[in-house]
Amino acid sequence: MNAMPKFNRRTFLVSSVAAGLSLGFHIPFSDEAHAQDATPEVNAWVVIKPDDTVVIRIARSEMGQGTRTGLAQLVAEELQCDWSKVTTEYPTPGQNVARNRVWQNFSTGGSRGIRESNEYVRKGGAAARMMLIQAAANDWNVPVAECRAENSVITHQPSGRSTTYGKVAEAASKLEAPKDVPLKAAKDWTIAGKPLKRLDTVAKTNGTQVYGLDIKLPGMLVASIKESPLLNGKVKSFDASKAEGRPGVRKVVQVGDNAVAVIGDTFYQTKTALADMPIEWDGGENVKVSSDTIAAMLKEGLGAEQAFVGNKAGDAKAALASATKRVEAVYSYPFQAHATMEPMNATALYTPERCEVWCPTQNGEAALAVCAEAAGLPVAKCDVYKQDLGGGFGRRGMSDYVRQAVTVAKQMPGTPIKLIWSREDDMTHDFYHPISQCKLSAGFDTAGNLTALHMRISSQSIMAYVFPQNLQNGMDPAVFQGLTPNSPEGHFGYSIPNLLIDHAMRNTAVRPGFWRGVNTNQNAIYVECFMDELAHATGQDPLAFRQKLLADHPKHLAVLNAVAERAGWGKPAPAGIYRGLAQFMGYGSYVAAVAEVSVNNGQLKVHRIVAATNSGHAVNPAQIERQVAGSFVYGLSAALYGECTVKDGRMQQENFDTYEVMRMDEMPKVETIVMPSNDFWGGVGEPTISVAAPAVLNAIFAATGKRIREIPLKNHDLKTA
Amino acid sequence: MIKLTVNGKTHEVDVDPDTPLLWVIREWVGLTGTKYGCGIAQCGACTVHIDGVATRSCSIPVSAVANNQITTIEGLAQSGTPHPVQKAWVALDVPQCGYCQSGMIMAVAALLKENPKPTDADIDAAITNICRCGTYQQVREAIHAAASA
Structure with a gap:
C-alpha cells in the first residue's frame, strides 16, 4: 500500500545520477534499484543500459495523444536503435531548470509536441548514435567512418567486428557531443513514419498504469476541497467544528481566499465531512451574472464600433453596401467543460526545506513555478513528478489544483497529501471553452461572385485571462485561429477580394481556458456553415463553391477534394442519408471532413465521417x-451536448448527467485519410475537431432544411414540418 | 468490520458501511486500477464484476456486497494469462489516455460472457461507458476481435 510507484523512483534516480544534483530525497531506495538505474546517459535524450535497453527521455506529457510513442520514434529513428528495446521516462521540470533547460519546452498543448520539438529530439538521437559509434571506433582503434550502426549493433565493416550499444554506452557518455549533427530525410525513415504500436498500452489494460489519482506515498493523507461555487467568490466564513472530530478527519484548512479543504485518511471521509460543513461565500457583484446577461453583452459586441482587426483585404464594408445580393447570419458557441475522465488532483509533500508535487500536468514547468510560489521556496528546492494524464484537452495546462495541493500540504508539513477533486468540483471549476458569437455578412455581385465578407466575432479572450502579457496592443491574436492571412499556424483559405474579420473582446466572469481545438472550434463552424449558407443562397454546390474560392490555396483544396472523392460527393447517397462538408486549417495542419447523417422524426444519427489531414509529416499514421x-x-460531443450555463453567478452543470457526452451508440464510422505532403510539420491532436461540427451541421441542413446556428444540438428540434 | 472478497482474497475493512465500494477497493484494499470518474454511475470508469455482473462500484455501498465475489481489473487475468478482452485491447492498441479503459474492459468482459457474439446494436446497448479521448471506434473493433478469438 505504501510503496512508491516504480516510475517515480526511477525518475528520482535519474535526477541524482544524470543531473548530479543534490535533491535531498525523502524516499529511501534499495541499492539494487540504484545500481540498476545508475547507467550514465549518453546525452540528455538517451540512456542505454548494459542489457541494451534504450531509455528515451520524453519532455512532453502523455495524455492519450501518443506523443510519448511519436517522440520516441523520432529519437529512435536517428539513434538507429532496436525499437523492441525502447522504453521512456520523463525528466522532471526541476531537472530541466537545473540543466539550463536541456530538454527545452515541457508544455504540452496546441498540438505542438512533435511539430515543435522534432528537430532537437531527432538531433538528440543522432548525436547519441554518433557518440556510440565513436566509442566503438575508439575501442577498436579504427576510423569512425569505417563503422556503421543499425538496430543497436555497431559494426566495423572491414573487419566484421561488432558490438552493441549497451556495451559502449558508458564510454560514449564520456565523449564530447558532436557539433555537426546531420539528420535523415523523411524518405529514409524506418521507425518514424511507420504505424507502430504505442509504447504504453499494456499497463492501461491491466490496472497497473499509475495516474496522479493513484499515487501512494508513505504516511499519505487525502484532502477534499470546496472552492467557491460563486464565480470568483471568496470564503466568508465556515464552521470547522462540523467536520472536525469525525472519523478519519485530521484537519480543516482554508485554502487561499476562495476554498476550504478537509484533510483526512480517505476520500469518502473527507468528502462527506466537507459536504456537511457549513461554508458562507461572498460572490460580490458576480451573483448577478447569468447566461442571459453574458449573451446580451456579447450581442452588443456584434455591432460595436471598436474591434481588433485580424484579417483585412479591400474594403468589405463599402463592398457590402454596394453588393447586389447580401446574406447575413448570426452564430454562437457556448461555454464548455473539458471533463477529463480523471478529475483534477495533485499530491504534495511540503517541508520547510523542500516541496515536491506528483501530478498530472500538461505544463510541468508552470506546475513547478506554482509549486515554488505556493510553498514560498526557491524553485531549486522544489520539483514536480509528472504522471501520465487521465485526459488533458488543455485543462491541465492550468496549475490551479497544484497551487491548492501545495497550500493544503503547507499546513501539514512533512505529510504527503493527495488533493482529490470530485467530478462536481471539476466541472464547476473549469477554465471553460470561451463563449462566442459571430455575425457574418456576405455580398455578391450580379454574376454571383462572392465579393465581400465581414465576420464580426464578439467573444471572450482566453489570452486576456491566462496570458495577458501575450496580448498585442490589447488584441488577442488567438481569437483569429484559422482566419488570418499567411499564418503557418492556420491561414484563411478563401480568397475574397473584400474581407474584414474583426473581434470585439467581451470578457466575462467565467474563467476561460484552452479547450482541445480552442478557437478553431467555433471559427470553423462560423466560416464553414456560413459558406454552406452562401452556396445554397446562390444555388451553387457547396463543394464547387468552396473549390472556386480555395483555388489560391492548393493544400486547403487538396484535403477538401480528398474527402469529397472518398465520400462520393456529387454521387447519390444511400436512401435517407445526407452529406455535409467542411474544411479548415489549424495547428499548422490542413483538415477536411464529409459527414453523412440521417434525421428521422427529429432523431439525428451521424453514420459516417470521412476525414482528411495533411499534417506535413506523419510520424505514426x-x-x-x-x-x-x-x-x-x-x-461531436460538443456539437450534440456541450454547454455550460450560468445562473446567479454559478456554473449549473455539475456532472455527466447534466453535461452529457457522446457514447458508443452515437459513434459514427470514421474513415481517416492521412495525406502528408512531407514539406512541413503540423499538429495532429486538435485540428480535425474543428471540422466535426460544421460538417454535421451542414449535413443536417441538407437533410432537414434547418440551419442550426448555435450548438449544442440537444437544444434544437430537428423535426421537419 | 466488513468482510470483502476481492479477486478471490478476503479483506476485513473497518469502514463506514455507506462507503462506496469503489473507494474501499481503491483506498482500503489498495487496488487502484478501478477508477473514479463521476461518482454517480454515469461514466463507468469504476466498473467491476460482482458475482460476474458488471457493476458501477461508485454507487454501491460496501455493506451491500459483503457476501459477494468482487473482481477488479487486476483480477481479470487468469493465472497470469490476460483475458481475451485484454489481449484484443493490446492487439488493436485501443487505449489513449487509458483512464476509462479498466471500466471499459470490465464491462466488455461481462458482456461477452453473457453474449459471446454481440452485434453492433448489442454493443451500443450494453457498453455505455464514457471515453473522452474517443476510443469508441477501436473499442468496437476490439470487442468483435475478442468475440472471434
Whole structure:
C-alpha cells in the first residue's frame, strides 16, 4: 500500500545520477534499484543500459495523444536503435531548470509536441548514435567512418567486428557531443513514419498504469476541497467544528481566499465531512451574472464600433453596401467543460526545506513555478513528478489544483497529501471553452461572385485571462485561429477580394481556458456553415463553391477534394442519408471532413465521417488515425451536448448527467485519410475537431432544411414540418 | 468490520458501511486500477464484476456486497494469462489516455460472457461507458476481435 510507484523512483534516480544534483530525497531506495538505474546517459535524450535497453527521455506529457510513442520514434529513428528495446521516462521540470533547460519546452498543448520539438529530439538521437559509434571506433582503434550502426549493433565493416550499444554506452557518455549533427530525410525513415504500436498500452489494460489519482506515498493523507461555487467568490466564513472530530478527519484548512479543504485518511471521509460543513461565500457583484446577461453583452459586441482587426483585404464594408445580393447570419458557441475522465488532483509533500508535487500536468514547468510560489521556496528546492494524464484537452495546462495541493500540504508539513477533486468540483471549476458569437455578412455581385465578407466575432479572450502579457496592443491574436492571412499556424483559405474579420473582446466572469481545438472550434463552424449558407443562397454546390474560392490555396483544396472523392460527393447517397462538408486549417495542419447523417422524426444519427489531414509529416499514421477518430468524439460531443450555463453567478452543470457526452451508440464510422505532403510539420491532436461540427451541421441542413446556428444540438428540434 | 472478497482474497475493512465500494477497493484494499470518474454511475470508469455482473462500484455501498465475489481489473487475468478482452485491447492498441479503459474492459468482459457474439446494436446497448479521448471506434473493433478469438 505504501510503496512508491516504480516510475517515480526511477525518475528520482535519474535526477541524482544524470543531473548530479543534490535533491535531498525523502524516499529511501534499495541499492539494487540504484545500481540498476545508475547507467550514465549518453546525452540528455538517451540512456542505454548494459542489457541494451534504450531509455528515451520524453519532455512532453502523455495524455492519450501518443506523443510519448511519436517522440520516441523520432529519437529512435536517428539513434538507429532496436525499437523492441525502447522504453521512456520523463525528466522532471526541476531537472530541466537545473540543466539550463536541456530538454527545452515541457508544455504540452496546441498540438505542438512533435511539430515543435522534432528537430532537437531527432538531433538528440543522432548525436547519441554518433557518440556510440565513436566509442566503438575508439575501442577498436579504427576510423569512425569505417563503422556503421543499425538496430543497436555497431559494426566495423572491414573487419566484421561488432558490438552493441549497451556495451559502449558508458564510454560514449564520456565523449564530447558532436557539433555537426546531420539528420535523415523523411524518405529514409524506418521507425518514424511507420504505424507502430504505442509504447504504453499494456499497463492501461491491466490496472497497473499509475495516474496522479493513484499515487501512494508513505504516511499519505487525502484532502477534499470546496472552492467557491460563486464565480470568483471568496470564503466568508465556515464552521470547522462540523467536520472536525469525525472519523478519519485530521484537519480543516482554508485554502487561499476562495476554498476550504478537509484533510483526512480517505476520500469518502473527507468528502462527506466537507459536504456537511457549513461554508458562507461572498460572490460580490458576480451573483448577478447569468447566461442571459453574458449573451446580451456579447450581442452588443456584434455591432460595436471598436474591434481588433485580424484579417483585412479591400474594403468589405463599402463592398457590402454596394453588393447586389447580401446574406447575413448570426452564430454562437457556448461555454464548455473539458471533463477529463480523471478529475483534477495533485499530491504534495511540503517541508520547510523542500516541496515536491506528483501530478498530472500538461505544463510541468508552470506546475513547478506554482509549486515554488505556493510553498514560498526557491524553485531549486522544489520539483514536480509528472504522471501520465487521465485526459488533458488543455485543462491541465492550468496549475490551479497544484497551487491548492501545495497550500493544503503547507499546513501539514512533512505529510504527503493527495488533493482529490470530485467530478462536481471539476466541472464547476473549469477554465471553460470561451463563449462566442459571430455575425457574418456576405455580398455578391450580379454574376454571383462572392465579393465581400465581414465576420464580426464578439467573444471572450482566453489570452486576456491566462496570458495577458501575450496580448498585442490589447488584441488577442488567438481569437483569429484559422482566419488570418499567411499564418503557418492556420491561414484563411478563401480568397475574397473584400474581407474584414474583426473581434470585439467581451470578457466575462467565467474563467476561460484552452479547450482541445480552442478557437478553431467555433471559427470553423462560423466560416464553414456560413459558406454552406452562401452556396445554397446562390444555388451553387457547396463543394464547387468552396473549390472556386480555395483555388489560391492548393493544400486547403487538396484535403477538401480528398474527402469529397472518398465520400462520393456529387454521387447519390444511400436512401435517407445526407452529406455535409467542411474544411479548415489549424495547428499548422490542413483538415477536411464529409459527414453523412440521417434525421428521422427529429432523431439525428451521424453514420459516417470521412476525414482528411495533411499534417506535413506523419510520424505514426496509425496513431494519427486514432487521434482523428477521437477528435470527432470530442467535437461531436460538443456539437450534440456541450454547454455550460450560468445562473446567479454559478456554473449549473455539475456532472455527466447534466453535461452529457457522446457514447458508443452515437459513434459514427470514421474513415481517416492521412495525406502528408512531407514539406512541413503540423499538429495532429486538435485540428480535425474543428471540422466535426460544421460538417454535421451542414449535413443536417441538407437533410432537414434547418440551419442550426448555435450548438449544442440537444437544444434544437430537428423535426421537419 | 466488513468482510470483502476481492479477486478471490478476503479483506476485513473497518469502514463506514455507506462507503462506496469503489473507494474501499481503491483506498482500503489498495487496488487502484478501478477508477473514479463521476461518482454517480454515469461514466463507468469504476466498473467491476460482482458475482460476474458488471457493476458501477461508485454507487454501491460496501455493506451491500459483503457476501459477494468482487473482481477488479487486476483480477481479470487468469493465472497470469490476460483475458481475451485484454489481449484484443493490446492487439488493436485501443487505449489513449487509458483512464476509462479498466471500466471499459470490465464491462466488455461481462458482456461477452453473457453474449459471446454481440452485434453492433448489442454493443451500443450494453457498453455505455464514457471515453473522452474517443476510443469508441477501436473499442468496437476490439470487442468483435475478442468475440472471434
